[in-house]
Amino acid sequence: MAGARKPGRNFLFVPGPTNIPDRILRAMHVAMEDHRSSDFPKLTLPLFEDIKKIFKTKDGQVFIYPSSGTGAWEAALTNTRSPGDKMLAARFGQFSHLWIDLARRHGLEVIVQEEEWGTGASPERIEEALRADKNHEIKGVMVVHNETATGVTSDVAAVRRAMDAAKHPALLYVDGVSSIASLDFRFDEWGVDLAITGSQKGLMLPAGLGIVCVSPKALAAMKDAKCRRCYFDFTDHMKANPNGYFPYTPAVPLLYGLRESIAILQEEGLDNVFARHHHLAAGARAAVKAWGLKICAKEPKWHSDTVTAIMVPQGFNGADVIDRAYRRYNLALGAGLSQVAGKLFRIGHSGDLNELMLLGAISGTEMAMRDVGIEVALGSGVGAAQAQFRGAAEAKEMKVAAE
Numbered sequence: 001m002a003g004a005r006k007p008g009r010n011f012l013f014v015p016g017p018t019n020i021p022d023r024i025l026r027a028m029h030v031a032m033e034d035h036r037s038s039d040f041p042k043l044t045l046p047l048f049e050d051i052k053k054i055f056k057t058k059d060g061q062v063f064i065y066p067s068s069g070t071g072a073w074e075a076a077l078t079n080t081r082s083p084g085d086k087m088l089a090a091r092f093g094q095f096s097h098l099w100i101d102l103a104r105r106h107g108l109e110v111i112v113q114e115e116e117w118g119t120g121a122s123p124e125r126i127e128e129a130l131r132a133d134k135n136h137e138i139k140g141v142m143v144v145h146n147e148t149a150t151g152v153t154s155d156v157a158a159v160r161r162a163m164d165a166a167k168h169p170a171l172l173y174v175d176g177v178s179s180i181a182s183l184d185f186r187f188d189e190w191g192v193d194l195a196i197t198g199s200q201k202g203l204m205l206p207a208g209l210g211i212v213c214v215s216p217k218a219l220a221a222m223k224d225a226k227c228r229r230c231y232f233d234f235t236d237h238m239k240a241n242p243n244g245y246f247p248y249t250p251a252v253p254l255l256y257g258l259r260e261s262i263a264i265l266q267e268e269g270l271d272n273v274f275a276r277h278h279h280l281a282a283g284a285r286a287a288v289k290a291w292g293l294k295i296c297a298k299e300p301k302w303h304s305d306t307v308t309a310i311m312v313p314q315g316f317n318g319a320d321v322i323d324r325a326y327r328r329y330n331l332a333l334g335a336g337l338s339q340v341a342g343k344l345f346r347i348g349h350s351g352d353l354n355e356l357m358l359l360g361a362i363s364g365t366e367m368a369m370r371d372v373g374i375e376v377a378l379g380s381g382v383g384a385a386q387a388q389f390r391g392a393a394e395a396k397e398m399k400v401a402a403e
């Protein structure tokens, strides 16, 4: 870490990058090798198959880029669209905003549905807009599944139902960067056409892999897509990937890390991973309630299980809490972005995480808030989260005993 040495581990509670399990760190600690060797496909071919299980797809095709999630956004759009194409996108936070901005810079005409920050995509409004689009000029619907800036999860299955109800052929583009491998995500079942993720969130890796899952319908859209593309062109990957190769140098250590990440996720079981995130998030939300503060998500249906955005009281700056937490307690919290800069700070609770780790973060947050003058009772959030964790555990044990 930059700066003076701080003993003990840094408490990394930004919503990404997340903590990297030691097993993954060790798996990535490899000598460089020839990525064109006859052995290399032994690593890559199973990876292409196994990553599909994380997206929950049989028919989808996965592309892996040496990029961050932003590159995957670009890949999804440029491979399937032409300049001037109309897109429908809901905007309710910095990430949905940035994706719309990227689409516009590639010449797409994005119809933006503004939603209040703290809420998410509205299936009703999407259905209405699609029904009104009689000539099917809208080519795609863009949804950020988990808006990391505000801690809001949208209902992707409901968006698909809205598209089907409107009998509209638009493709469904989903940003799952902070949801996939942490929250329930079903590519095939939800009829997602392009889903995007990055390596540094639920996959518990460093940033550096941008991953796109593409439906057969979206692959077919490639033949008419005229957006300029080179580095991210699916076509080059489609030539090399079936034999286990890439059109250019892949991020080899990250691929070893991805193999270990998938193994870890499968050992725990994806459904258990989702349940664990839900359990931890409930503890974080209980702490916020005990502090007498509000979270950014307006209603329980929007609650994100990977990140909680906490509104600071009037007259305080979230950035001060974050700075204090970092400098004094070696605790990294997420900042408020754009519209909500200073108004909130975020506790990320995604990836390789357990109850006591999160209690540490809640404890440090409490102290940092007190240090900057926010009147929260010391121990109140920790106690509420402990009670939440124990209550849920007791309920589970009773259920097990009764079975």
Ligand SMILES: *Cc1c(COP(=O)(O)O)cnc(C)c1O
Pocket (backbone or CB within 6 Å): 016, 068, 069, 070, 071, 095, 144, 146, 147, 148, 175, 176, 177, 178, 198, 207
């Ligand atoms: C982190 C994130 C991204 C991608 O960010 P990169 O820094 O490019 O990896 C995109 N969307 C969401 C919702 C995110 O949380």
